[in-house]
Each structure stands twice: as C-alpha cells, then as structure tokens.
Amino acid sequence: MTHPPQVPFGFWQTDHMRDAFAMWHMGRVIAAYRAHPYHGRTLPQELVANWLGLTQAQLSRLEKGPAPEYLSKLIRWAQVLGIPADLLWFKLPGTSAATLDNVKRQDFLRAALGVTVTGAAAPLMDLLDTIQPTPVPSTVGATEIEQIRRTAHEFSTWDHVYGGGLVREAVSAQLRYAVSLLNTRCPDHHRAELHSAVGFLGHTAGFMAFDVYAHADARSMFRLAWTCAEEANNWHLRGKVLSSIARQAIWCGNPDDGLTYIELAMVRSDRLTFTERAMLQSARARALAKLHRVEEAMWAIGQADEAFSKASPLNDPPWMSYYDAAQHSGDTGHALFDLAVQGRFATEAKQRLQAAVDGHTDTYVRSRAISGIKLASLAMATGDPQEAAVFGTAALVDAGHIRSRRAADDLRELACLAKQHRDVVEVDELRSRIDTVVAAV
Known part of the structure; x- marks a missing residue:
C-alpha cells in the first residue's frame, strides 16, 4: 500500500485508540494505529513510516520517546492517517479555533493539575494515589450483606445490557472490598448469608471477565465464588457458578471439561429449582453437541425443556432472574x-x-x-x-x-x-x- 487505507469511524472508537489519544502523544497514537485489529495484522513500521515521510528508525523513536510537540508535524501526521479532528488535542487547519477564554481556562487547569501537553493520563492517575480506601467495618451484619447483594445485582444488570468490558474494573474493586469483609466479625447466623452474597458478586465479576476474554481472571473469580458457595452450603449458587465455569470451558474449546463441571453441578439436582435444572441441562446439551454426541445432546435438550416447563420464578434465587x-x-x-x-x-x-x-x-x-x-x-x-x-x-x-x-x-x-x-x-x-x-x- 502506498497510502493509508480508508478506515470506518468505529476504528477510532476502540478503547485501545482512545487510551492512546488520552496520552496526548502522537507516537503512542501511531503505535495503536499500526496494531489495530482492523488491519488483520500489525502494520510494519517501515510501511507506516513511508506514509508519514519518516524512516523506520525515526518512527521507532517517535513511538517510544517523549511526545513530539512540533505542531506542523503533528498536523501533517494526523492528516495523513485521517484522524478525526475532534479526537485530537490540537487544532487542524480549517477547524474552528478555540476561544481565548477556553485556551486560558485549559492552561489554568493544566497548571493546577500538573498536566502538560506531553501526557495527560499519568498526572491524572497520580491524583488518585491519595484516595483513601473504604474502611472495613468492625462488624458485618444484615445491612452490609444486603449492600453486597444489591451491588452484585446492579453490576449483573449492567453486564447484561452493556457487556463485560464497561465496568469490569469497578466490580473487581467491589469484590476485593467484599472479600475483606469475610475476615471481619460476623454473627454466626449471618455468616452463610455473607459468603453467599460475596459469592454472588464473585460470580458476577467472573462472568464479566469471561465476556472480555480475561480468562485467567474469570477462572480465579469463579473459583472464589465456588468456594463461597461451598462455605455457605448454598447449592443454588454452587450450581450457577459451576454452570458458568462449564460455559467458559466449552467456549475455550474444552467441551469435555465443561461436561465434567455440569455433571458435578447436577449432583443432588433434587435440591435445585426447575429453572436451574433447565439451565444446567442446556449447558450439558451444548457440551455434548460440541463433542458430536448427537443423541445425548438431543436428550439433554428434551430434559431442559421438561424442567423449564415446570419452572416457577418465585422459587428461584435472585441470580437466576435472567433465565x-x-x-x-x-x-x-x-x-x-x-x-x-x-x-x-x-x-x-x-x-x-x-x-x-x-x-x-x-x-x-x-x-x-x-x-x-x-x-x-x-x-x-x-x-x-x-x-x-x-x-x-x-x-x-x-x-x-x-x-x-x-x-x-x-x-x-x-x-x-x-x-x-x-x-x-x-x-x-x-x-x-x-x-x-x-x-x-
């Protein structure tokens, strides 16, 4: 290619590209551009350097070194790559100029925050270092347990609507705090409820991680949730967590492992609701279909249909409301x-x-x-x-x-x-x- 390709508007809206723009560093933007999945493969430095009128060595230094500040070069490189003007931290020729008041206000904010044109993200992140963690109460009771449940439910709702990528960091932070409560004094009659609530939140966090392919994180969080379910002797939460572990295994190309987890979840299935049995039989059918065990897969679907025909939402735990x-x-x-x-x-x-x-x-x-x-x-x-x-x-x-x-x-x-x-x-x-x-x- 002698010129950069025409890219769709969505190309610039990925998290990776937006992170690069937030750094106010054209080298980082170009590096993100080269590695964008849209191209199918990472574009060689030699190719992109040729588009920009640079050598490969110059582009390498540009991507790894301090942010370039020569406005004429920034403008030329942005125009060559076709970067939308509204994503840039400087004005392109032909775009409306900022008012003097806005420029002065931006200068004041940068000075006050310690932010320069060479990189906005790092100083802003430094401001968060002084934030104190939420104090852990000396005793955990019904109020704290209900707060964990509500938090898990709200994050689960966000996950269903927006996918796992949007608030995963937030739910991870909430999970760390919730786990810390397990080491706090808690009346014996609330201890099982506390483990169940933390397990519910752990499962929510794990499924978000699975959805964005943070598979190691997902496995750790699912294991945490499973452990909490066992501690609480909560068969319903145990079944749900094992179902999700199975789904992740099947998705990752290990249907035989997925089938094993489903069989484990089905132990004493008489303790589960009909909705939960339908969920597990559906996952079993998916694993069997992947394994080309056609007759068994169809039998499992029949079992799932039969169980679901007897389902009553009033009998289900809160995390099953989606089914x-x-x-x-x-x-x-x-x-x-x-x-x-x-x-x-x-x-x-x-x-x-x-x-x-x-x-x-x-x-x-x-x-x-x-x-x-x-x-x-x-x-x-x-x-x-x-x-x-x-x-x-x-x-x-x-x-x-x-x-x-x-x-x-x-x-x-x-x-x-x-x-x-x-x-x-x-x-x-x-x-x-x-x-x-x-x-x-």
Whole structure:
C-alpha cells in the first residue's frame, strides 16, 4: 500500500485508540494505529513510516520517546492517517479555533493539575494515589450483606445490557472490598448469608471477565465464588457458578471439561429449582453437541425443556432472574446450532434462536445480540444469504451498543461464513458493517 487505507469511524472508537489519544502523544497514537485489529495484522513500521515521510528508525523513536510537540508535524501526521479532528488535542487547519477564554481556562487547569501537553493520563492517575480506601467495618451484619447483594445485582444488570468490558474494573474493586469483609466479625447466623452474597458478586465479576476474554481472571473469580458457595452450603449458587465455569470451558474449546463441571453441578439436582435444572441441562446439551454426541445432546435438550416447563420464578434465587423463556430458547438454540450447521435439526435451531431474539427485552441486549448473530450465521451456513443478511443487520444494531469479545468473535464467524456468498449484494454490505462494529466492540 502506498497510502493509508480508508478506515470506518468505529476504528477510532476502540478503547485501545482512545487510551492512546488520552496520552496526548502522537507516537503512542501511531503505535495503536499500526496494531489495530482492523488491519488483520500489525502494520510494519517501515510501511507506516513511508506514509508519514519518516524512516523506520525515526518512527521507532517517535513511538517510544517523549511526545513530539512540533505542531506542523503533528498536523501533517494526523492528516495523513485521517484522524478525526475532534479526537485530537490540537487544532487542524480549517477547524474552528478555540476561544481565548477556553485556551486560558485549559492552561489554568493544566497548571493546577500538573498536566502538560506531553501526557495527560499519568498526572491524572497520580491524583488518585491519595484516595483513601473504604474502611472495613468492625462488624458485618444484615445491612452490609444486603449492600453486597444489591451491588452484585446492579453490576449483573449492567453486564447484561452493556457487556463485560464497561465496568469490569469497578466490580473487581467491589469484590476485593467484599472479600475483606469475610475476615471481619460476623454473627454466626449471618455468616452463610455473607459468603453467599460475596459469592454472588464473585460470580458476577467472573462472568464479566469471561465476556472480555480475561480468562485467567474469570477462572480465579469463579473459583472464589465456588468456594463461597461451598462455605455457605448454598447449592443454588454452587450450581450457577459451576454452570458458568462449564460455559467458559466449552467456549475455550474444552467441551469435555465443561461436561465434567455440569455433571458435578447436577449432583443432588433434587435440591435445585426447575429453572436451574433447565439451565444446567442446556449447558450439558451444548457440551455434548460440541463433542458430536448427537443423541445425548438431543436428550439433554428434551430434559431442559421438561424442567423449564415446570419452572416457577418465585422459587428461584435472585441470580437466576435472567433465565426466562427467551434465555432458555437461546441456550438450547445455541446447543442445536452446532448440529444444524452439519445438516441436523436446522429448522428447530432456527425457531429457538428466533424465539430468543423476539423474546429478549432491552434489559438483555447482549443475549439478544448473540442469539441474533447465531441466527444469521445459521441462515448463512445453510444457504439462505438474503435472509441471513436481514438477521445479521438487525443483530448489528444491538451489537453496536455492547462491549463483548464473545459477541465480536461471533460476528467474525458470521463474516467468515459470508465469504461463500460474495456475489450477493446484501451480504457484501453486511460484511462491511460487521467490520465497523467489530472494530468498536
């Protein structure tokens, strides 16, 4: 390439790019640009340096050294790469100039905060070093336990709506504080409740980490939640945590391990609600489908359907409120997907995924997006590209509002399946839109 490629607007909106802009350092911005997933591979320094009128050695020093301050060079490099003016910390020619009052105000704030044009993020982070941690109470009782439960519920709600990437740091900080309460005095009759509440929060944090592919963090947090469930002798929380551990294992390509965790969760399933049994049987079906054990997978789906037909939300613990008819259709539809792309039960899979898309409310945007993407992929794989384009376009609306690596990977799978239908105009348009959304997700 002799010139930089035209990139979609979403290219500049990723967290990695925004972090680079926040440093007011053009070298860091260029480094982030080169490593952007949109390109498919990291662009060589030699190539980008040639675009910018530099040598490879000069670009290397620019990326690693102090922030360049020559405005004429900053402007030229920004124009060459096509960086939107509103993301820059300096004005491009032709953009409206800042008023004198605004300039003076910005100078005053920079002086007061110790922030210079060579880097805003570091001094601002330094200001947080003086913040005192929240004091741990001498005794933990019903009030503190309820606060942990409410915190876990609120973060879980955010996770369903926006994906795991948005507030993961916040929930991790809350989890550290909650765990510290386990070492505080607590009346014996509240001790099991405290462990259950901390386990609920630990599971919420773990699932957020899983959603953004921080898999080591997710495993640690799930283990913490599992330990809390065992300490509290809480079979309901234990089942939920083991279900999520299984889902992560299946997602990471270890369906046999996932099946083991599900079997462990099903021990004394008579102590679980029918909703929980449906959830576990759906996960079992997904693992069995990945293992190509077709008859057993279909039997598990039948067991899940039977259990869900007896479900009563009034009997379920608070963390199971998400598992409604739409979620059940989506989970069993996902299990059938792996069989459907091989020519088995495609109609049934499509009906269940469609029911999930239709049934999910805005409270569960991520689930609706993922089921919609799977529905589009199924249509694409089974030879109906026009219908797939309709499903995919609708799913992209939801996907554009969340930060989920799982959703992004499902979109990449859809784009890959779309390559076999290059001659369909609607499919080409869909692939272009997928590239834009994936860059932002």
